[in-house]
Amino acid sequence: HLTSKFMSLAAQYNPEEIEDKWYQYWLDRNYFHSEPDPQKEPYTIVIPPPNVTGVLHMGHMLNNTLQDVLIRKARMEGKEACWVPGTDHASIATEAKVVAMLKEKGINKRDIGREAFLKYAWEWREKYGGIILEQLKKLGASCDWARTRFTMEPHMSESVTKVFVDLYNKGHIYRGYRMINWDPQGRTGIADDEVNHKEVNSKLYFVNYAVEGEDSFVTIATTRPETILGDTAVCVHPGDERYHHLKGKRVIVPLVNRTVPVIEDEYVSMEFGTGCLKVTPAHDVNDYELGKKHDLEIIEVIADDGTMSEAAQFFVGEDRFVVRKKMAQQLEALGQLVKTEDYKNSVGFSERTDAVIEPKLSVQWFVRMKELVQPALAHVMDDTIQLHPSKFKNMYRSWMENVRDWNISRQLWWGQRIPAYYLPDDTFVVAETPEEALRLAQEKSGNSSLTAADLRQDEDVLDTWFSSGLWPITVFDGIRHPGNPDINYYYPTNDLVTAPEILFFWVARMIMYGYEYRQEKPFSNVYLTGIVRDKQGRKMSKSLGNSPNPLELIRKYGADGVRTGMLFSSPAGNDLLFDIKLCEQGRNFANKIWNALRLVKSWQVDKTVDGETNQAAIGWFAARFNQAMIELEDHFSKFRISDALLTVYKLLWDDFCSWYLEMVKPAYGKGIDAMTYEATLKFFEKAMKVLHPFMPFITEEIWHLLRERQEDDCLIVAAWPTADTSTDRMEADATVLSSGVTVFDAITQLRNIRNSRQISQKQALKLWIKTGTPQKYHQFGSIIRKMANIEAVDFTEEKVEGAVSFIVNAAQGQPDEFFVPLGDTIDVEEEIQKLEKELAYQQGFRQSVDKKLSNTRFVENAPEAVIAMERKKKADAEAKIAAIQEQLAALRKK
């Protein structure tokens, strides 16, 4: 009979075909697409564009679920919701992948040249570049796919070039000779954040340098003897008395026999090594600074590929690490190596090639940041742009206040090529197009016969962040066409969801560009997610193999299950310790709702049934729902998405399923009255609305199963329920809910009596209530009967002898006493023990309140309301104590 009753709905929810069906339906009906509509308020999110080489990992899952929740809610609120998707060309990451791919084919990047390499790179991008976006669809991401962008598509590149030229013309971009992190294997400069520092076992070499014109030595300590060949000074601390005699003297660099000055600088630590430092300005950041300060000569002894250069004079063309050993041998042979010590130090490695980074002087392009960054600092500090959680404000500020010039050139091929063109005389012009460059070059040189062939474009490409920082503007083509309808309508965007580790690289730069090119913030809120870790707290990584395959998870638990699983425990800024059990919980939740649907759909409306007794339940749930809405909106307004989900979860599971449905559920074989049925459908629909942003698929499915609907009546675009926050409503809700609490407390205690005495669920009990206000049970009496399986509720003015009794907390007035006659089944000793425990608690509580109230300073200083509250607490406790004592006395008589 079950099958007929519960139609064709399976007892267990199966997400697989349902999810694909609805995603396609939404796509077909174009619900994700947005066009500017002046009648509607825009709500915009731009996706943090994943690397074009990327495949979906757990971090993306969390990040994009959050964005989808926000965008779906906005869409239902009637806003013109636009979520712009896309991918980032990610120059160094992609280039590394393509290089690796070619290497497998036995092809070397340098052998085939720039053009051929880029052809491979584009092919690679065509083939794999869309994968990650396809994967997002499985998650339910409601992106406006028609607006999908790629940071290197023509108009985006054009915009980037335009910005470069503009910043250059405004004097914000310059070429500079700077020390950078050089990757000798990839033969490129890399950013500080692409350098991994690792502790390594190395050696500290103590080397004697002869003092010029004297028969004495000074000993220095170094971990890199190969750089001795490039030394141009020796430095001591000005306060170091051991070396005062060296003041103004010169020393002789071993092997090369160059005489170099002894300089003094407080930078040198007297404690380290011998307190005497050799200075190689060309191959160490600090030495370079010293060199600048003391006007030292710079000798580059290590070439781009990590071998010794001509300037080194010795070991030319040999690798720096080979030379390190050979130098030590040579010095030893010369008798200038005093000793070596084992030593641990941290060495920088290239994130991509794992080669040891060589600090190297190089001509690079830089953006002057100090001035550009000012509005970006100010408007985060004054909350024009809010960071969630706000603790990141401090981090942001310290970075922005100490911002250094930004090296934007990379010695790579895959990326936005720098639009600088060199003339034959090595001067250069900066221009948006080669034609413009030629014109400028002719003008500059005064040589009108100059041709395009005479110009040589800069070989370098721009740092990826230079272009991705423009993302919120360029996706709407706001650089080339600053007045176009899209940018005017959608910009500034609303919320940005991203990871804290790119707060500076990306977020700060978007803000900077936003004020520079739109005179306006790029977004109002930045929600910073945490890192997804495994349950032991380890970062998920390929090498550890501790990262689940997201698509596999979706297949197994449903996108809805995985989405909620991820959101259950991930407050903003906190790492998510991912456990598969979270997905199970999400899946179970979906199943719970599914079964609520099966229950409601099984009901038959019977016009002869009177729904009067359900009025209380309906009124109670309506009040409960409204309060949950208020809570929900509060959570959303503060970006507490996990809490928002939990509010909906509890509303549905506890309030709707465990209480409401059980209260109105007709007895087996009975019909339900039309009023209750309709009210229940309405509640269910409303609940599906607030759940939809979190679980889009199952809610849409249920939406269509609850009632017959028009084709365009989809939940994804249904109106978001509003919370009624009027004073009248709040007061009314409070009254309804507090009487509800009383009744639920009574039911729980009755169930407890049953449970603790092993009385079967099926055995109906009798109940007597001693109360001064029996009318308050008129509404809820039948509910108590139903929920606790009570056969009859009667009122009494006297105690009922031989019954188990308990006190029900009264919302107002005296507490009521409930009696359940159980005959022989009462264990008097046990009852006494229970009551004594309760008594002790109440007495302790009263005592703590008493202590406050008898403290004259409390009574004098505390606000009226607080004192009144304490007095009420005391009165309530005393009433309960009295009642318990009476019960105890009665029991002890036995």
Added chain:
RNA sequence: GGGUUCUUAGCUCAGUUGGUUUAGAGCACCUGCCUUACAAGCAGGGGGUCGUAGGUUCGAAUCCUACAGGACCCACCA
């Protein structure tokens, strides 16, 4: 080394300007249930002296100081 931040139940976290809290939630746990929506379930229950030590206050998880431990950011390690 400099800075920021955190430490509340077994786990993950709430706890808004100090006072409706001898502290709440979800999960986990324990007990009993195949009760006619759901065992991916139902009902009930136990569990924390709020990192430690002081201080301010009538009153501290909440404010201050020190200490211990963790996290993150920045810089550096000749």
